[in-house]
Each structure stands twice: as C-alpha cells, then as structure tokens.
Amino acid sequence: xxxxxxxxxxxxxxxxxxxxxxxxxxxxxxxxxxxxxxxxxxxxxxxxxxxxxxxxxxxxxxxxxxxxxxxxxxxxxxxxxxxxxxxxxxxxxxxxxxxxxxxxxxxxxxxxxxxxxxxxxxxxxxxxxxxxxxxxxxxxxxxxxxxxxxxxxxxxxxxxxxxxxxxxxxxxxxxxxxxxxxxxxxxxxxxxxxxxxxxxxxxxxxxxxxxxxxxxxxxxxxxxxxxxx
Numbered sequence: 001x002x003x004x005x006x007x008x009x010x011x012x013x014x015x016x017x018x019x020x021x022x023x024x025x026x027x028x029x030x031x032x033x034x035x036x037x038x039x040x041x042x043x044x045x046x047x048x049x050x051x052x053x054x055x056x057x058x059x060x061x062x063x064x065x066x067x068x069x070x071x072x073x074x075x076x077x078x079x080x081x082x083x084x085x086x087x088x089x090x091x092x093x094x095x096x097x098x099x100x101x102x103x104x105x106x107x108x109x110x111x112x113x114x115x116x117x118x119x120x121x122x123x124x125x126x127x128x129x130x131x132x133x134x135x136x137x138x139x140x141x142x143x144x145x146x147x148x149x150x151x152x153x154x155x156x157x158x159x160x161x162x163x164x165x166x167x168x169x170x171x172x173x174x175x176x177x178x179x180x181x182x183x184x185x186x187x188x189x190x191x192x193x194x195x196x197x198x199x200x201x202x203x204x205x206x207x208x209x210x211x212x213x214x215x216x217x218x219x220x221x222x223x224x225x226x227x228x229x
Contacts, residue, residue: 002148002184006064006096006128009207012044013197014066014186016211017057020049024218032056034215039063047188047209051093058093066130066209067095073108077158080132083108087120091127097149102131102142103158117145130186134161136176143181149206150181153188166190171203178204 015038019025025034028050035046035057047066048054054067069086072079081087081100090098100116101107107116121129131142134154143150152174155166166173166189178185184206191197192213200208212219 002128003096009045009064011201012207013042014045014047014207014209015041015043015214016047016188016209017053017215018047018049018070018211019216020070023216025216028052028056032060035063036060038214045207047099047211048095051089054090054093054095064097065095066097066099067093068099075110076108077105078103078107080153084116084119084123087124091124097128097130099130099132099149099151099153101154102145102147103134103138103154104141104160105158113142114145117147121146132188133177134158135164136173136180139177139185140180143183147183149184149186150177151186151188151209152177153209155189157189167196171200174200174205175203 017031017034017038019031031053039061045064046057048057049068049070054065057065067090068081069089070079071082071086073082076082078101102113106112128148130149130151131147132151132153133139133142134157139150152166155161155173156164174187186207186209187200187205188209191200191208191210197208197210
C-alpha cells in the first residue's frame, strides 16, 4: 500500500545522498547535512546507503527515504542490497522504500531474483520495494513479480546493458518500461541536468532520482577542471 508520504513523491525530485568509504565525504553526519541541503533546495525524497546514514538523515529531514546497502560478495556481481542480511539491516532503520538489484544476475549463493523477492515479500509483507533494473526485460519482469516501484538505476552498468544509455533516443528505454509496467516507474541513472529531470517526468515517470551531479563534489569539480584542460 502506497502511503501519503510516499505518494508525495509524484512528479518530484529525489536526491541520492551517498558517499562510499573511499570517497571524501564518507560520513553519516555529512550525509545527514547533505540531505538537509537537498530538502532546502526542494527535494521531496532521499536515496541513501546503510542504516547508519539513513538514521542520521531521518534525524535531519522528514522526507521519504529509499534505502539500500551496497556490499560486495565474491560470488556475485550484485552489490545493491544483495542478501537478506542487508534487508534486515535496513529494516532496523525503517526507510519507506527498500531498493535492491533486480537484474537477471544471480545473487550471492546462486539465488535468483524470483526466489529472493518471494522470501523478503513473505517476511516483510508491508514493506515497499523498488527494483533497480538495467534492461526493459528486467524491469517488466520485476513489475510482474510485484515490486512497488521499477527503477532504471542500473542501465549501462551491467554486462547485459553495456553501452546502453538511459537518455538515448529521448529516453526510449524509460518510455518502453513506462508503457509496459503496471507499477510506478522511477527514473534514475545519468539524469544530470534539470532539463533531463523535467523530461522524464513529462514522459510519465512517477519521480526522478538525481545523485552524483548534486552530491558528489569531486565529480562536479572534475567536469569543470576537464573543460579547462
């Protein structure tokens, strides 16, 4: 059931506030302030990594949160909320939505998405789930499985989507997903200008996630520095 708080994301901006251990801004304190700055700028939701960051963000803003845990496993290429351990960690913080890799790739231990999603849906039947997908086929499969939100998060980041770009041909991949999915579609991935964000909403996306171009100053700086070389 989509609650009123989550429904407020319709047509609005979600800002991804994440910094991994090797990045300069890696700190729950900093991510909390980053979320506060995003709210002041007009963001209506936050995407965040780890229960620690989520709890700090919750102390600073009363916005719906898409929660993930990024963790590498030796036997799988999946790193966005790969196993039940990450789900249980997130449930401790209680984000409104939990996102996970919903690609065709096998999870740690050789588990399929279908089996994994069946397990977590049964264990946490009232939780809202977002599918991070890399192809149209994966997105429509996740839609059939019953994910509450379908995301384009991993387009271009998997072997099966190598070379694909979400913005190509006026967001053709996004348009195909929107036309075929029953659930709400969240546009995410390389949406790095206000015009692109506006366009995906015009095309029918429920909301749009923007991350690095807002919250990773080292990458923003690099774009300026590269232009001056």
